Amino acid sequence: MTDLRNSKKLLILDDEEEIAKILGEIAVDCGFSVSLSHTAPDFLDKVDPSFDCVILDLMIPGMDGVDVIRFLSEKDVHPDVILISGADRRTLHSAETLAGEYGLHIAAVMEKPIRVSDIRNTLSAIAEKESDISSRTKTGGKGNSGPTFEKEEVLEGVRSDQFILFYQPKFDLKTGRVEGFEALVRWNHPKLGLVFPDSFLPLMEKETNILNLMTEKIIDLALDETRIWHTNGRKLRVAVNVSPVTLTELDFPERILSKIKNKGIPQSQFQMEITETGFLENIRFTQDILTRLRIRGIGLSIDDFGTGYSSLKQLHRFPFTELKIDKSFVMDSPRDRESLFICQASIDLGHKLGMNVVAEGIETAEVERLMKEAGCDVGQGYYYSRPIHPEKIPEILSKFG
Ligand code: C2E
Ligand code: CA
Ligand code: CA
Numbered sequence: 001m002t003d004l005r006n007s008k009k010l011l012i013l014d015d016e017e018e019i020a021k022i023l024g025e026i027a028v029d030c031g032f033s034v035s036l037s038h039t040a041p042d043f044l045d046k047v048d049p050s051f052d053c054v055i056l057d058l059m060i061p062g063m064d065g066v067d068v069i070r071f072l073s074e075k076d077v078h079p080d081v082i083l084i085s086g087a088d089r090r091t092l093h094s095a096e097t098l099a100g101e102y103g104l105h106i107a108a109v110m111e112k113p114i115r116v117s118d119i120r121n122t123l124s125a126i127a128e129k130e131s132d133i134s135s136r137t138k139t140g141g142k143g144n145s146g147p148t149f150e151k152e153e154v155l156e157g158v159r160s161d162q163f164i165l166f167y168q169p170k171f172d173l174k175t176g177r178v179e180g181f182e183a184l185v186r187w188n189h190p191k192l193g194l195v196f197p198d199s200f201l202p203l204m205e206k207e208t209n210i211l212n213l214m215t216e217k218i219i220d221l222a223l224d225e226t227r228i229w230h231t232n233g234r235k236l237r238v239a240v241n242v243s244p245v246t247l248t249e250l251d252f253p254e255r256i257l258s259k260i261k262n263k264g265i266p267q268s269q270f271q272m273e274i275t276e277t278g279f280l281e282n283i284r285f286t287q288d289i290l291t292r293l294r295i296r297g298i299g300l301s302i303d304d305f306g307t308g309y310s311s312l313k314q315l316h317r318f319p320f321t322e323l324k325i326d327k328s329f330v331m332d333s334p335r336d337r338e339s340l341f342i343c344q345a346s347i348d349l350g351h352k353l354g355m356n357v358v359a360e361g362i363e364t365a366e367v368e369r370l371m372k373e374a375g376c377d378v379g380q381g382y383y384y385s386r387p388i389h390p391e392k393i394p395e396i397l398s399k400f401g
Contacts, residue, residue: 326359
């Protein structure tokens with residue numbers, strides 16, 4: 001018998017009573033204490049923050065699952081959500097995305113008919129998971145989380161060198177060896193500790209003078225670090241993230257090139273990952289700058305490919321040498337066929353255009369295998385390593401070579 005005092009609470013909404021009952025039995029087996037609802041009003045009445053998990057049928061007479069999702073987020077109830085439905089995968093997928101936007105945590109998405117083994121595995125994983133307070137508080141979409149800052153404070157932080165770089169290895173999927181590192185900025189805040197880019201980049205992109213200053217500084221940091229690798233006999237590449245907002249000063253290429261030359265690093269070992277976050281006002285300037293950087297042999301990567309402004313049009317217009325498939329497609333690839341197709345098509349497209357293709361967001365061996373099978377060149381993600389402090393780089397290199 002399960003000890004109900006310690007068991008997690010699950011609420012099931014499915015108008016098909018037979019299915020709800022079976023799901024309930026499986027859940028009890030996995031150690032949950034279970035409540036059932038067969039109508040949306042009853043569900044809305046029962047649900048409260050004490051539930052650790054809900055199973056939600058998206059198609060309920062009188063109310064659709066999207067209404068329920070919105071209701072949960074408005075009520076500030078944030079359980080692990082398992083979505084089930086007889087709807088097709090694309091519809092399920094867009095419901096899942098929407099739920100994410102509303103700050104809900106989707107543990108799994110399942111098409112009916114549901115396999116007992118699938119639901120059992122998912123429920124057991126949730127039952128065994130440590131209670132995670134943070135996953136049950138509202139985090140909202142990207143950009144709404146974390147602390148907020150005044151521009152004076154950010155500028156002062158940049159001026160006094162509080163912005164540092166963490167490095168995440170990129171792996172050659174054929175050899176399994178490290179081929180380079182991506183530099184990711186962190187604010188080493190005197191009071192708050194490490195602050196992530198989501199909390200300060202949006203402000204910087206509006207205050208371009210701050211962003212320009214930070215970009216110059218982090219490029220210096222990245223080049224200093226690369227120089228250490230090279231003097232230690234490892235000719236690894238470094239990739240820095242550059243927002244196109246910074247690419248408006250026409251002397252940018254010359255400044256970067258002279259920095260690279262001064263450090264004695266071959267141009268080909270320096271790469272810039274370009275993420276577009278908004279409409280480019282001065283596309284001709286950007287094109288001019290990127291073309292000149294490329295002519296001088298600097299690698300250019302189109303980041304987050306397949307989302308936002310990182311589109312076929314940009315791919316066609318600018319001289320990119322590397323394509324990074326957005327991590328959302330990579331992460332979803334094992335359980336969402338369409339995401340896998342998008343990865344495959346991006347890899348083939350990149351190769352046809354003569355580019356190196358990177359899959360970022362590889363968190364499991366299974367995703368690594370799928371990306372290898374699809375012919376992807378480079379992999380990056382928590383499966384290998386999180387972004388790390390530069391002190392830890394030798395450890396990574398001795399582990400993976
Ligand atoms: P990005 O360039 O797409 O970088 C990848 C982000 O995904 C990083 O978040 C990284 O920590 C995270 N990530 C890496 N592997 C995995 C994984 O397996 N699973 C998951 N869930 N996440 C993974 P981070 O460091 O918070 O950076 C966020 C974004 O901020 C970056 O996205 C980039 O667009 C921007 N950024 C970072 N550093 C700089 C910088 O120096 N300059 C500019 N302009 N933008 C930067
Ligand atoms: Ca990047
Ligand atoms: Ca990315």
